[in-house]
Amino acid sequence: MVSYHQTKQMTNLSTMSVSNQEISTMEPLNPVKSLVCSPDLSVFTPACGGGETLSANVEEKTYQCLLCQKVFDQKSLYQTHLRSHGKEGEDPYRCNICGKTFAVPARLTRHYRTHTGEKPYQCEYCSKSFSVKENLSVHRRIHTKERPYKCDVCERAFEHSGKLHRHMRIHTGERPHKCTVCSKTFIQSGQLVIHMRTHTGEKPYVCKACGKGFTCSKQLKVHTRTHTGEKPYTCDICGKSFGYNHVLKLHQVRLFSLKFPQNILWFYTFIYSCYFMPCFLI
Numbered sequence: 001m002v003s004y005h006q007t008k009q010m011t012n013l014s015t016m017s018v019s020n021q022e023i024s025t026m027e028p029l030n031p032v033k034s035l036v037c038s039p040d041l042s043v044f045t046p047a048c049g050g051g052e053t054l055s056a057n058v059e060e061k062t063y064q065c066l067l068c069q070k071v072f073d074q075k076s077l078y079q080t081h082l083r084s085h086g087k088e089g090e091d092p093y094r095c096n097i098c099g100k101t102f103a104v105p106a107r108l109t110r111h112y113r114t115h116t117g118e119k120p121y122q123c124e125y126c127s128k129s130f131s132v133k134e135n136l137s138v139h140r141r142i143h144t145k146e147r148p149y150k151c152d153v154c155e156r157a158f159e160h161s162g163k164l165h166r167h168m169r170i171h172t173g174e175r176p177h178k179c180t181v182c183s184k185t186f187i188q189s190g191q192l193v194i195h196m197r198t199h200t201g202e203k204p205y206v207c208k209a210c211g212k213g214f215t216c217s218k219q220l221k222v223h224t225r226t227h228t229g230e231k232p233y234t235c236d237i238c239g240k241s242f243g244y245n246h247v248l249k250l251h252q253v254r255l256f257s258l259k260f261p262q263n264i265l266w267f268y269t270f271i272y273s274c275y276f277m278p279c280f281l282i
Helices: 020-025 030-034 075-083 105-116 133-144 161-172 189-200 217-228 245-259 261-276
Strands: none
């Protein structure tokens, strides 16, 4: 599949004499606005222009710049060269909708999907769709239980590197996200966003059944179970089901304390943590 965007027709660069001064002033972005190709998409050849395409390949394993006709035998060198035609500090491929720039056409193609809403990559397990193939690969690990990124400290494993990076802050004590109102710090930026709503009073997640508002989607999801009666958490000891994860944990600790009464102090410590850290136990 190819993203195709109509713009004014370009002059044939292969027959045009271009001086160094003209190259420095010419707009390098129109070619991308005309046609955007991506390595993960099918090859498409326009019917017009005598079969000419916007592909940078002039022959197998060679890459030609359409602005100055230089030829490169390595893709990385070609992509680095393309940046020299953009403004200082700016990538040469620009989105004609929002103006954001990119180093290579493939990234611009993926970016266009944020405007069009196109999600061509679908999960074969749950039919959820994604705009980027890499995101589908990461999502698929939820179903396959694959956890290739492992913590060296506690051996906990994660499906992608970002989660491992955030998890490591638990061990290092790093809390880089700080509230500008009360100076409270957080491990993740999302936690700070949710916390800020306690100051602003914003509750963007509203229950359709009763109209009650919540500061985060997870709170709404848990609340919805009071209407649906859903009990997704099952005790693997006795088989009893619960609507909340922390209630299941309390239930299991109670069973454990009855069997091992010498651990009753640990039992009450766990109850305390359940009530004062509910967001982590949902």
